Amino acid sequence: xxxxxxxxxxxxxxxxxxxxxxxxxxxxxxxxxxxxxxxxxxxxxxxxxxxxxxxxxxxxxxxxxxxxxxxxxxxxxxxxxxxxxxxxxxxxxxxxxxxxxxxxxxxxxxxxxxxxxxxxxxxxxxxxxxxxxxxxxxxxxxxxxxxxxxxxxxxxxxxxxxxxxxxxxxxxxxxxxxxxxxxxxxxxxxxxxxxxxxxxxxxxxxxxxxxxxxxxxxxxxxxxxxxxxxxxxxxxxxxxxxxxxxxxxxxxxxxxxxxxxxxxxxxxxxxxxxxxxxxxxxxxxxxxxxxxxxxxxxxxxxxxxxxxxxxxxxxxxxxxxxxxxxxxxxxxxxxxxxxxxxxxxxxxxxxxxxxxxxxxxxxxxxxxxxxxxxxxxx
Amino acid sequence: xxxxxxxxxxxxxxxxxxxxxxxxxxxxxxxxxxxxxxxxxxxxxxxxxxxxxxxxxxxxxxxxxxxxxxxxxxxxxxxxxxxxxxxxxxxxxxxxxxxxxxxxxxxxxxxxxxxxxxxxxxxxxxxxxxxxxxxxxxxxxxxxxxxxxxxxxxxxxxxxxxxxxxxxxxxxxxxxxxxxxxxxxxxxxxxxxxxxxxxxxxxxxxxxxx
Numbered sequence: 361x362x363x364x365x366x367x368x369x370x371x372x373x374x375x376x377x378x379x380x381x382x383x384x385x386x387x388x389x390x391x392x393x394x395x396x397x398x399x400x401x402x403x404x405x406x407x408x409x410x411x412x413x414x415x416x417x418x419x420x421x422x423x424x425x426x427x428x429x430x431x432x433x434x435x436x437x438x439x440x441x442x443x444x445x446x447x448x449x450x451x452x453x454x455x456x457x458x459x460x461x462x463x464x465x466x467x468x469x470x471x472x473x474x475x476x477x478x479x480x481x482x483x484x485x486x487x488x489x490x491x492x493x494x495x496x497x498x499x500x501x502x503x504x505x506x507x508x509x510x511x512x513x514x515x516x517x518x519x520x521x522x523x524x525x526x527x528x529x530x531x532x533x534x535x536x537x538x539x540x541x542x543x544x545x546x547x548x549x550x551x552x553x554x555x556x557x558x559x560x561x562x563x564x565x566x567x568x569x570x571x572x573x574x575x576x577x578x579x580x581x582x583x584x585x586x587x588x589x590x591x592x593x594x595x596x597x598x599x600x601x602x603x604x605x606x607x608x609x610x611x612x613x614x615x616x617x618x619x620x621x622x623x624x625x626x627x628x629x630x631x632x633x634x635x636x637x638x639x640x641x642x643x644x645x646x647x648x649x650x651x652x653x654x655x656x657x658x659x660x661x662x663x664x665x666x667x668x669x670x671x672x673x674x675x676x677x678x679x680x681x682x683x684x685x686x687x688x689x690x691x692x693x694x695x696x697x698x699x700x701x702x703x704x705x706x707x708x709x710x711x712x713x714x715x716x717x718x719x720x721x722x723x724x725x726x727x728x729x730x731x732x733x734x735x736x737x738x
Numbered sequence: 739x740x741x742x743x744x745x746x747x748x749x750x751x752x753x754x755x756x757x758x759x760x761x762x763x764x765x766x767x768x769x770x771x772x773x774x775x776x777x778x779x780x781x782x783x784x785x786x787x788x789x790x791x792x793x794x795x796x797x798x799x800x801x802x803x804x805x806x807x808x809x810x811x812x813x814x815x816x817x818x819x820x821x822x823x824x825x826x827x828x829x830x831x832x833x834x835x836x837x838x839x840x841x842x843x844x845x846x847x848x849x850x851x852x853x854x855x856x857x858x859x860x861x862x863x864x865x866x867x868x869x870x871x872x873x874x875x876x877x878x879x880x881x882x883x884x885x886x887x888x889x890x891x892x893x894x895x896x897x898x899x900x901x902x903x904x905x906x907x908x909x910x911x912x913x914x915x916x917x918x919x920x921x922x923x924x925x926x927x928x929x930x931x932x933x934x935x936x937x938x939x940x941x942x943x944x945x946x947x948x
Contacts, residue, residue: 428849
């Protein structure tokens with residue numbers, strides 16, 4: 361026995377996980393330093409999907425030409441990306457947006473939040489071997505995309521919001537379509553809980569894994585479901601209301617450590633599921649309050665040329681705090697655009713929360729922070 | 739021991755709850771389509787392919803300028819004074835021959851930004867998505883309906899007219915310059931006369947004195 365132990369090679373092993381790996385959610389390369397199967401160190405290597413968003417934005421000869429590029433940052437929640445950008449531009453230009461536009465924007469943003477969470481949850485289950493919930497999530501997501509397609513014409517990259525308004529009005533049956541979706545989607549959340557959330561195998565794979573304590577989350581600048589999963593009640597829609605979110609009644613779901621430790625993968629996951637329910641509540645209220653009449657393009661300026669100055673605006677994207685810093689030098693194109701992407705920040709904490717776990721658990725951790733590489737690299 | 743049994747029971751139960759869900763779905767209606775045989779109807783406003791109604795185009799270049807990726811390539815030649823290109827269906831007069839109107843769908847990002855500025859609504863997206871090609875050049879769509887010889891003729895004509903105009907302009911300029919010169923000469927002459935007169939008048943008192 362002793363002889364064998366003496367001959368064991370005790371050097372560390374370095375392996376690359378990715379860039380082509382199904383559970384890294386895109387082209388992410390994780391450099392793992394391993395001791396057997398236990399992770400000693402993780403170094404995320406990014407940049408495989410870098411498309412120079414910020415430089416492109418400076419090259420454009422029009423502020424509105426940047427909007428299609430913001431879509432392509434986080435392609436899973438394109439509407440929320442646009443929303444953040446147009447909010448920043450409207451504050452910079454001091455435009456008052458018509459109420460109908462605000463209502464449609466909120467409904468769209470919340471539908472997109474549900475779609476994004478469905479994809480995040482489905483892919484998270486898929487990483488852990490649960491293939492069926494993934495398909496069911498996609499079936500539901502499809503219905504949301506159909507609503508988007510009928511309104512905007514596109515299924516993924518919408519370019520729907522314009523500075524000061526919207527590109528076009530919603531389609532005539534938008535209200536009934538959305539109401540129908542709300543009706544059919546409510547029971548599906550229960551189904552998802554039966555199938556995945558309270559499944560014992562799933563709980564065993566996620567509870568007590570990748571624990572992110574409250575203090576660490578705050579120190580790293582986490583936001584969105586990752587921060588809320590650690591038990592911090594922080595939602596920009598409530599704490600720093602933008603658009604018309606202060607009109608709606610909804611709760612901020614937080615992780616409570618029900619299945620294990622506070623801030624583990626399961627907490628982050630269940631926060632997303634509960635957030636979908638809250639989004640449904642917001643959509644319901646917004647549909648009731650949506651003004652019937654109104655021109656959605658009336659406040660859109662003909663020519664966008666802001667005065668000298670800069671602005672930083674943050675909004676709550678499905679992944680967390682999305683900030684846009686725009687600096688203007690009184691010309692037709694922005695002097696500088698900087699996007700503060702939540703996924704990038706969350707990826708930065710990966711080394712801190714995955715130290716000492718197994719490789720199989722790293723898959724769960726990466727899935728639970730729900731990164732989109734398009735947003736990380738920009 | 740009791741714990742193990744309890745755990746085993748919860749696992750067993752959760753697996754069967756999940757199985758129940760899948761079982762219900764098994765007997766539900768199918769959500770997929772057998773694609774090449776069955777096709778989903780795209781909504782009216784679906785953005786899948788750019789189309790240009792070239793009869794209505796006035797060659798204003800607004801769509802090309804609105805494009806963030808420069809996938810629209812337009813070349814226009816001013817119509818000569820002897821041709822009337824007519825009007826578009828929206829009533830805008832056409833003043834340019836469209837010798838080239840190419841859209842590179844390989845570059846297009848389907849953002850719809852070119853559609854909004856069009857004054858005659860002649861560029862729009864159509865819900866047609868089956869247009870893959872083996873060669874990338876096949877994705878460049880030529881919308882101009884002028885034949886190459888026609889293009890050459892139109893260009894030649896326009897050049898001729900432009901040259902004629904230039905010549906006329908130059909002639910005008912030359913005439914103007916001549917006129918100016920003549921006037922200047924006259925002015926100089928006048929001034930010279932004046933100075934002579936002045937000389938005369940100034941010399942007169944001298945004479946008086948003497």
